[in-house]
Amino acid sequence: xxKDKIQQIALQAQKxxxxxxxxxxxxxxxxxxxxxxxxxxxxxTYDVGMSHLGMKILYGLKNARENFWCERVFAPEKDFxxxxxxxxxxxxxxxxxxxxxxFDFIGFTLQYELCYTTVLNxxxxxxxxVRAKDRHGLYPIVVAGxxxxxxxxxxxxxxxIFILGEGEEVNLELMDLYNEMKKKGASxxxxxxxxxxxGGIYVPSFYDVEYNDDKTVKAITPKNGAPQKVTKRVIKDxxxxxxxxxxxxxxxxxxxxxxxxxxxxxCIRGCRFCxxxxxxxxxxxxxxxxxxxxxKALCDNTGYEEVSLSSLSTSDHTKINEMxxxxxxYTDKEQISLALPSLRIDNFSEELLEKIQKVRKTxxxxxxxxxxxxxxxxxxxxxxxxxxxxxxKTAFEGGYNSVKLYFMLGLPTExxxxxxxxAVLTQKIVDLFYEIxxxxxxxxxxxxxxxxxxVPKPHTPFEFEPQATEEEIKERQKHxxxxxxxxxxxxxxxxxxxxxxxxxxxxxxxxxCDVIYEAWRLGCNLDSWDEHFNFELWQKAFERCGVNPxxxxxxxxxxxxxxPWEHIDYMISKEFLIxxxxxxxxxxxxxxxxxxxxGCGIKKECGGVYCG
Amino acid sequence: xxxxxxxxxxxxxxxxxxxxxxxxxxxxxxxxxFKRAKIPVxxxxxxxxxxxxxxxxALSLGAESECEIMDFGINMDTPMTPQEVADRLNSTLPQGxxxxxxxxxxxxxKLISAAEYEISFFSDEPVKLSExxxxxxxxxxxxxxxxxxxxxxxxxxxxxxxxxxEVKAADDRVLLKVALPAGVEININPQLLIDSFLSTSxxxxxxxxxKRTKILDLNGNIFI
Numbered sequence: 131x132x133k134d135k136i137q138q139i140a141l142q143a144q145k146x147x148x149x150x151x152x153x154x155x156x157x158x159x160x161x162x163x164x165x166x167x168x169x170x171x172x173x174x175t176y177d178v179g180m181s182h183l184g185m186k187i188l189y190g191l192k193n194a195r196e197n198f199w200c201e202r203v204f205a206p207e208k209d210f211x212x213x214x215x216x217x218x219x220x221x222x223x224x225x226x227x228x229x230x231x232x233f234d235f236i237g238f239t240l241q242y243e244l245c246y247t248t249v250l251n252x253x254x255x256x257x258x259x260v261r262a263k264d265r266h267g268l269y270p271i272v273v274a275g276x277x278x279x280x281x282x283x284x285x286x287x288x289x290x291i292f293i294l295g296e297g298e299e300v301n302l303e304l305m306d307l308y309n310e311m312k313k314k315g316a317s318x319x320x321x322x323x324x325x326x327x328x329g330g331i332y333v334p335s336f337y338d339v340e341y342n343d344d345k346t347v348k349a350i351t352p353k354n355g356a357p358q359k360v361t362k363r364v365i366k367d368x369x370x371x372x373x374x375x376x377x378x379x380x381x382x383x384x385x386x387x388x389x390x391x392x393x394x395x396x397c398i399r400g401c402r403f404c405x406x407x408x409x410x411x412x413x414x415x416x417x418x419x420x421x422x423x424x425x426k427a428l429c430d431n432t433g434y435e436e437v438s439l440s441s442l443s444t445s446d447h448t449k450i451n452e453m454x455x456x457x458x459x460y461t462d463k464e465q466i467s468l469a470l471p472s473l474r475i476d477n478f479s480e481e482l483l484e485k486i487q488k489v490r491k492t493x494x495x496x497x498x499x500x501x502x503x504x505x506x507x508x509x510x511x512x513x514x515x516x517x518x519x520x521x522x523k524t525a526f527e528g529g530y531n532s533v534k535l536y537f538m539l540g541l542p543t544e545x546x547x548x549x550x551x552x553a554v555l556t557q558k559i560v561d562l563f564y565e566i567x568x569x570x571x572x573x574x575x576x577x578x579x580x581x582x583x584x585v586p587k588p589h590t591p592f593e594f595e596p597q598a599t600e601e602e603i604k605e606r607q608k609h610x611x612x613x614x615x616x617x618x619x620x621x622x623x624x625x626x627x628x629x630x631x632x633x634x635x636x637x638x639x640x641x642x643c644d645v646i647y648e649a650w651r652l653g654c655n656l657d658s659w660d661e662h663f664n665f666e667l668w669q670k671a672f673e674r675c676g677v678n679p680x681x682x683x684x685x686x687x688x689x690x691x692x693x694p695w696e697h698i699d700y701m702i703s704k705e706f707l708i709x710x711x712x713x714x715x716x717x718x719x720x721x722x723x724x725x726x727x728x729g730c731g732i733k734k735e736c737g738g739v740y741c742g
Numbered sequence: 743x744x745x746x747x748x749x750x751x752x753x754x755x756x757x758x759x760x761x762x763x764x765x766x767x768x769x770x771x772x773x774x775x776f777k778r779a780k781i782p783v784x785x786x787x788x789x790x791x792x793x794x795x796x797x798x799x800a801l802s803l804g805a806e807s808e809c810e811i812m813d814f815g816i817n818m819d820t821p822m823t824p825q826e827v828a829d830r831l832n833s834t835l836p837q838g839x840x841x842x843x844x845x846x847x848x849x850x851x852k853l854i855s856a857a858e859y860e861i862s863f864f865s866d867e868p869v870k871l872s873e874x875x876x877x878x879x880x881x882x883x884x885x886x887x888x889x890x891x892x893x894x895x896x897x898x899x900x901x902x903x904x905x906x907x908e909v910k911a912a913d914d915r916v917l918l919k920v921a922l923p924a925g926v927e928i929n930i931n932p933q934l935l936i937d938s939f940l941s942t943s944x945x946x947x948x949x950x951x952x953k954r955t956k957i958l959d960l961n962g963n964i965f966i
Contacts (some may be wrong), residue, residue: 138949141763143805147767152759154774154836379774379836381767433834435772465791726905 131217140219143210147381148176151224151389155378155432157193157200158225165197165309169223169230169270171238173248174658177644180378181386183440184239184276188297190374192360192483193672198305201225201233202378205248205656206255206494214255217481220599221256231256236310238289239676240278243635244628244657246285249274250650253288260647262335262489271308275301280362281695284635286334287643289316292323293332294698295362296395298371300330326356330363336698339640345681347639361699366737367413368395373424376431388436388469389428393421393453398443398723398740402510402714403499403538406442409700411730412738413446413723416480418453425457429466437461438469446724448739460528494525495603497536500544501551507717508543510710515555522559526566532576533559539606540584540598542714552579553613560618578620581610583629587636589700591710594687597633599680600626627665631657633683639694696711704733747784747815750824751847751966752831757806757953760838765800771836772812779830784815787822795869799957800852802931807954808842811965813851833903847966854965856905857924858956859932864949871945872911875918878939880909886938888930900938903930916954 140146161167170189172179181184185202192200201223206214214221220229232238234258238249253260253272262272274285282292293300304325311321324396326333336356338346352358365371380387394415397407416424421439429437435646437457449454454468461468498518500506506513522533537552556577565576583603586595598606603626611621635642648671656662672679687693689708706729713720720728723740734742756763761772773793776783782856785791785911786900798814816822822830826842831841847912878884932952940947959965 137762145764146803147762147764150759150762152762152837154771154778269805276790353747381763381836383767383770387770409916429777430780431778433777435773435777467790492895647780 131221131303132229133446135217136219136222139213139219140210142213143472144207145176145382148204149206149210149224151227153224153378155376156202156225157189159193159199161199161226163197166197166199166235166305166312167233168198168200168235168237168305169203169233170200171203171230171249171252173204173238173240173245173252174205175207176380176539177382177384178658178742179204180380180384182239182241182393183390184241184297186374186377186390187372187392189378190300190376191298191372192301192390194372195302195305196304197309198550199225203230203236203252205252208656211251211255221252229256231258231270234269234271234274234312237293238272238274238276239425240274240276240282240285240710243278243632243657244634244663245278245652246646246657249285250288250647251655254650255647260650261287263287266318268312268316268321270316271321275306277409278636279699280405280700281331281351281638283339283640283644283694283700284638284646287647289334290322291331291333292622292698294330294360294364295533295568295700296365297363298365300328300363301501302326304331304576323354326354329361329487332360332698339694341639344563345487345641346687347694347696350697351468351707352473352697359697359699362409362701364412364672364736365395365414365703366735368737369416369420375427377434379434386438387434388438389425389432389434390438390440391421391425391428392416392440394441394447396738398441399445400510400710400720400722400728401499401514402508402591402710403541403584408589408702408730410442411702412732413733413735414737414739415447418449418456420567421453422456422460426460429461432455433515435465436467436469436717436741438471440471444470457726458702465657494530494532495534495536496521498555499538500535500541500548501537501553501555504675505548505551507543507719509538509541509713510719511712512719514723519558519562520563524568526563526575531563531573532578534578535559537579537581539581539610539643540583540603542584542592542595543717544598544607546609547692549609550613552581552610553615553619556614556619560616574621575618577618578622579610580622580624581607582624583635585629585632588693588695588698589702589707589709591714593637593693593707594689594691594711596686597630597683599684600630603629603670620637625660625663627668628663628684630679631665634679637694638682641675641677645671645677648674701730701732701736704732743787746818747842748818748821749813750816750844751811751813751826752824752828752841752925754810754812754839754841755808756810756839756960758838760836761804761806763839763909764803765797768797769795771839775831775836775839776814776825777832778834780831781827782817782820784817786868788838788939792914796851799857801954802933802952805932805952805954809957811851811854811957813847821944845966849959849966852926853959854957855923855924855927855960856921856958857954858865858906858919858921858958861920861932861936861955861956862951862953863909864914864951865916865947866914866918867945868911868914871943871947872916874943874945875916875939878942879904884938886934888934897908900930903928904935917923919955921962924957932937933951 273291279292336354338351342348396413567573586592652667828841828844886900887895908919910917956966
């Protein structure tokens with residue numbers, strides 16, 4: 131039996147508990163009573179994938195249906211993959227330990243671009259042809275969702291169906307349709323045609339893409355009755371949307387090992403570089419009652435000693451103080467700690483600080499993003515230096531002595547003056563610390579600056595912008611180091627080659643399918659891990675396919691260029707993006723949704739708190 | 743500080759998929775099970791209070807056990823009988839972990855001095871293998887290298903530590919029952935014996951499994 135075989139070899143791998151399932155909260159069903167089996171694949175290791183909230187939601191949602199069974203699948207680390215291949219073990223699901231090639235659906239969640247080769251590797255490890263056109267039967271249908279499908283074009287050769295936007299409704303609609311058609315003996319083609327009529331379902335093989343001589347897209351033409359544009363799905367009534375009352379509790383230590391409650395979705399801010407800020411619009415929130423109820427259920431059922439509130443910006447909840455007071459009453463009593471990531475600098479009050487302190491004094495992290503006010507205005511990061519300093523002051527007075535700051539390099543219109551601004555601002559924070567702790571012995575401060583290279587993303591006002599070249603980034607990194615004069619400030623950088631590859635894949639077109647395939651054939655897998663990332667292999671893949679990465683990453687795109695994702699509608703209108711891009715050039719900020727609507731294109735019917 | 747809890751000792755089994763839970767992971771797994779079971783378990787008093795549990799004896803990853811021990815406290819102001827603690831835990835433990843009994847301990851865990859194991863060597867030639875194993879065990883001296891806590895190695899005579907070995911051949915395996923030192927003073931991992939024997943054996947072996955069956959005190963009685 132496959133199960134026995136897996137258990138025998140598992141002990142030879144690092145952390146074998148990741149490969150055998152059996153965790154508390156995992157859902158086991160009688161497969162003879164199941165109509166549709168879904169293998170939910172996270173294209174990264176167990177430790178990363180098990181931390182992902184979206185998977186927990188959709189796992190619970192699908193398993194709540196009696197006739198569906200959703201199981202978890204992760205990418206094996208390289209040591210276990212080797213053992214699997216040597217022992218003829220195909221990729222299996224953790225609940226039943228059955229091979230996933232026999233499932234009805236294989237679903238991937240695409241959270242970051244660097245997981246693409248892992249998707250191919252998992253399909254191959256499952257014993258399936260990686261290209262969609264080579265999989266002829268009705269099942270398994272390979273689907274993909276998650277933020278990266280807002281430009282799915284680099285993966286169209288491998289995936290049968292992309293699911294755009296929020297999955298709570300559309301996943302069930304798709305599975306119900308499949309169940310109905312499978313019983314009638316439908317073919318894959320017939321199912322895909324029917325599926326393409328569901329809102330938010332994108333069947334890439336139903337679209338022909340033509341290119342201009344300059345390699346830009348000339349036209350995207352649907353066939354088989356598929357819509358000209360596929361619009362993302364949005365949950366209108368967010369307060370009553372399904373939320374799991376239990377999680378699968380891992381044995382091994384994973385990245386985020388705690389209860390998580392989603393308090394709001396979408397973001398009101400409109401920072402111009404931030405894809406999440408646009409593709410998850412509109413801003414919707416859960417009521418304090420719902421949040422409290424879900425927190426209690428989840429903590430009771432999981433036994434976690436820590437609960438974290440999840441959102442893009444928790445402090446933007448309209449009833450943040452009431453929410454925290456209600457939650458603190460419960461968590462204090464149950465000896466559970468409450469974590470609040472995603473707080474914004476501008477509304478980081480003393481009261482809030484006190485609440486986080488009550489539970490745990492973790493480090494403070496601020497995403498300042500740019501070093502000067504001018505550049506912060508360009509990117510519409512509406513915080514001022516005064517706000518940053520006053521927040522640091524509150525924190526230092528509260529006993530904090532380390533602060534982490536995030537900045538981006540290579541933002542549109544950036545000059546060396548802006549780089550110097552990072553050093554100047556950071557120095558002011560250091561000075562502030564010593565001013566507050568004047569006369570106190572042994573007090574020292576640690577400021578770490580983490581700089582990432584800006585990656586222009588689809589559906590943002592900067593989707594037209596070139597990414598800075600390696601030379602430009604190197605010059606700016608060097609300048610930043612030259613401007614820092616104290617050892618209290620530590621500076622770290624992201625890998626430049628990673629940022630370049632992200633830029634290529636994020637805004638790529640269908641020609642990248644061959645590159646990804648080639649890179650995988652050359653051995654690329656688990657690219658998001660520093661120890662596995664091999665840029666030389668990627669370069670070889672680009673060369674072999676005759677594709678120039680700079681065409682995608684470093685080229686300025688005109689406003690009238692047809693983007694590879696022109697037919698993928700995330701409800702943010704191109705007119706709005708162009709308007710925002712022009713304002714960015716002039717360093718004019720845009721008000722947030724709470725202050726007033728700026729006409730991004732999101733429809734009123736989507737249930738946004740501030741929409742109409 | 744005034745002791746504000748009642749000591750409880752639980753004996754639990756670990757089998758099936760639970761053998762893949764490492765010692766460190768077992769701590770987390772139990773802490774969460776206590777929370778889920780709403781047992782008024784004593785929490786540490788630090789800045790981040792957490793459920794306090796002590797496992798006096800580690801079990802190797804991959805080994806089964808019928809008799810693992812954990813010590814913890816129940817808050818004095820909200821007492822609960824050991825039986826109820828056991829029942830509640832069993833209702834919320836992951837498959838493969840089961841509390842066999844719980845009681846108020848009479849002895850310190852420091853009295854643990856040995857453990858008994860059943861080691862199965864799976865083989866197509868059990869008769870040959872059992873002869874090899876008997877010969878191996880009847881040697882005057884079995885020199886092995888044992889890892890020290892500091893990361894070095896020290897040479898020991900394994901023979902001195904092997905107590906009451908019994909070898910039995912079955913259809914598909916050879917079963918070795920043996921007691922080895924366990925506890926604070928000296929601890930011999932059965933894997934040391936397995937590796938040492940395997941390096942001398944010529945019979946084909948497809949798999950080896952280990953099960954801890956008893957934990958013994960200084961006098962060779964079952965530790966309670």
